[in-house]
Amino acid sequence: MNNTLGVVINRLSIGFLFAILYQVVVATATYVLSIPLTGNISDLFLGIKKADSEGILLISWWVISTVIITIISLIIVKHKQYFSIYKNEKHIEIPPKISLITIIVVGSVISFMFFLMDSVIGLFATNTASDVQAIYESALTGNFVPLYLSILFSILTGFIIVGVSAKTSSVSKITKDFRVDNIHHLSRLLSKKNSKRATMTDTIGLRPGALVHIGEKKVENVRIDLIEYDEKNITEIKDASIENCLESKNKLNVSWINIIGVHDPHTIEKFGNAFGVHPLHQANIMNTELRPSIEFYEDYIFLMLKMPHFNEQTGKIELEQISFFISEHHLLTFQEIEADFFDQIRKRLRENIGKIRKSETDYLGYVLLDAIIDSYFLVLEKISDISENLEDELMVNPTPKTLHTLQFLKRQMILLRKSIWPAREVLDNLQRNQTPLIHDETKTYLRDVYNHVIQVIDTTEGLRDVVGSLLDTYLSSLSNKMNEVMKTLTVIASIFIPITFIAGVYGTNFDYIPELSWSGSYFVMIGVMATIVIIMLGWFKKRKWIFT
Known part of the structure; x- marks a missing residue:
């Protein structure tokens, strides 16, 4: 009750501050321009009606006053702890960059609210130079209705402006620059039907090995990085051409060719034909919705894994499919995006740290696989932090938003589980298969990666249980709240039953x-x-x- 009353008082103080600033801006502009102004949307309507120089001035004034009052209002809301009477209310975060749409929305709301207040007060008070004067003159004659109306409108305005301002962060994410990609992103949010993303159903009836990109196109242009090395020398070419990579085919040193972007069938086909990759495997490289798998051939190993990325802005886990082609002297990796966890590996190659430059492609493949599995630990750590915060929130004040977060987190854990369980099978087959491309020494390291996979699975299952228990805790907290309410009502009813009986008699x-x-x-x-x-x-x- 105290919190609700405090919030209402804060909105009243903020609304009155808006009203005072509104009167100051209108009075100043009226004096400077020598035109009777209101400062609300009626100025715009009057300017459109006149359609002359004075009308243009009125329209310009409405736009300028809307921007001025909006900026002042947002500053007040952002720093409302200096104006608020009730200090326990949480501070509302307003982003430092306010979008054009935010200014239009907030300004229009303020302008319309003052127009509405002018119209209603005009029904109970004689039209005067300002609303403040009308309220004052009516109060002197014993008519307090305009005063009560101004208080009501101030509270409503305070609530509306604070509510709209609190949502500007989500608006700014979409409208921050008004570029073409923002409009495309907005259209995808409004309608998923316009998405050109291909799915598995698009491959029905096609020949086996047809090169069709399944999934979301995450980069515009395909980029190729080439690293050739032996124990003494290393050559690194960023944004290499296909011809540069094909020249390395006949060299006896180790070549790591990293292709970023799997949507171009021409690139996939050219590399696949040049290095003898089976057409079905070429098609699998372009299908990003397949589960992790591994295939052994006489002269190469083909495997696919999922690398997780935690999006800090959305809180989502995004899975990237990485395909490996391991041969005697060549390692081809196919990635969907540029971001990865391989920078430390590239640094070790450049600075000749450890035994990576002394070993062959199987050891390089192990190092890359180990980096992918370790990336799961980073994502699980993020999820663990989120679950701990949710647990604290559940103990203090669970809300419907908490339930939505729990359900979202549950779906993310299912996504992780679907990607890491098949990886266990891939690593197990890789270390057990008697292929000449994997040396016995490397298999020892692969067993360590397999143990990491088991640890990731155990951690994932543990976090799934934690998230499930958090859902039970949420339901228990709601039940406890309901029980407290029912207990209070029962106590009150029990007290009034005997005295109601006496009064009834x-x-x-x-x-x-x-x-x-x-x-x-x-x-x-x-x-x-x-x-x-x-x-x-x-x-x-x-x-x-x-x-x-």
């Missing part, structure tokens, strides 16, 4: 009730009622039903 219409003629019977009845209430409260307290 003496409220009957019998002609003869002896004690009604007693001079002190009323006070005796009140005393009995009070005694019953005190006895019941004491009994409830003794049973620890209240005041615990």
Whole structure:
């Protein structure tokens, strides 16, 4: 109750501050321009109606005043802890960059609210130079309706402006620059039907090995990075051409070709044909919705894994499919996006740290696989932090938003589980298969990666159980809240049952009730009622039903 009253008082103070600033801006502009102005949307309508120089001035004034009042209002809301009477209300974060749409929305709301207030006050007060003067003159004559209306509109305006301002962060994410990609993003949010993303159904009826990109196109242009090395020398070419990569095919050193972007069938086909990749595997590279898998051939190993990325802005886990082609002297990796966890590996290659430059492609493949599995630990750590915060929130004040977060987190854990469980099978087959492309020494390291996969699975299952228990805790917290409410209502009802009975007895219409003629019977009845209430409260307290 205290919190609600404090919030209402804060909105009243903010609304009055808006009204004062509004009157100051209007009075100043009226004096400077020598035109009777209102500062609300009626200036715009009047300017459109006149359609002359004065009309253009009125329209310009409405636009300028809207921007000025909006900026001032947002500053007040952002720093409202200096204007708020009730200091326990949480500070509302307003982003430092306010979009054009935000200014239009907030300004239009303020302008319309003042127009509405002018119109309603005009029904109860004589039109004067300003609303403040109308309220003052009406109050002197005993008419307090304009004052009450101004208080009501101030509270409403305060709530509306604070509410709209609190949503500007989500608006700014969409409208921050008004570029073409923002409009495309907005259209995708409004309608998923316009998406050109291909799905598995688009491959129905096609020949086996047809190169069709399945999934979302995450980069515009395909980029190729080439690293060639041996124990003494290393050559690194960023944004290499296909010809540069094909030249390395006949070299005996180790070549790591990293292709970023799997949507171009021409690139996939050219690399696949040049290095002898089976057409079905070429098609699998372009299908980003497949589960992790591994295939062994005489002269190469083909495997696919999922690399998780945690999006800090949306809180989502985004899975990237990475395909490996491991041969005797060449390692081809196909990524969907540029971001990865391989920078430390590239640094080790450049600075010749460890045994990576002394080993062959199987060891390089192990190092890359180990980086992918380790990336799961980073994502799980993020999820663990979120779950801990949710647990604290559940103990203090669970809300419907908490339930939405729990459900969202549950879906993310399912997504992680679907990607890491098949990886266990991939790593197990890789370390057990008797292929000449994987040396026995490298298999020892692969067993360590396999153990990491088991650890990731255990952590994932543990977090799934935690998220599931958080959902039970949320339901229990709601049940406990409901029980507290029901207990309070039951105590109140129990107290009033006996005294309601007494009042009901003496409220009957019998002609003869002896004690009604007693001079002190009323006070005796009140005393009995009070005694019953005190006895019941004491009994409830003794049973620890209240005041615990």
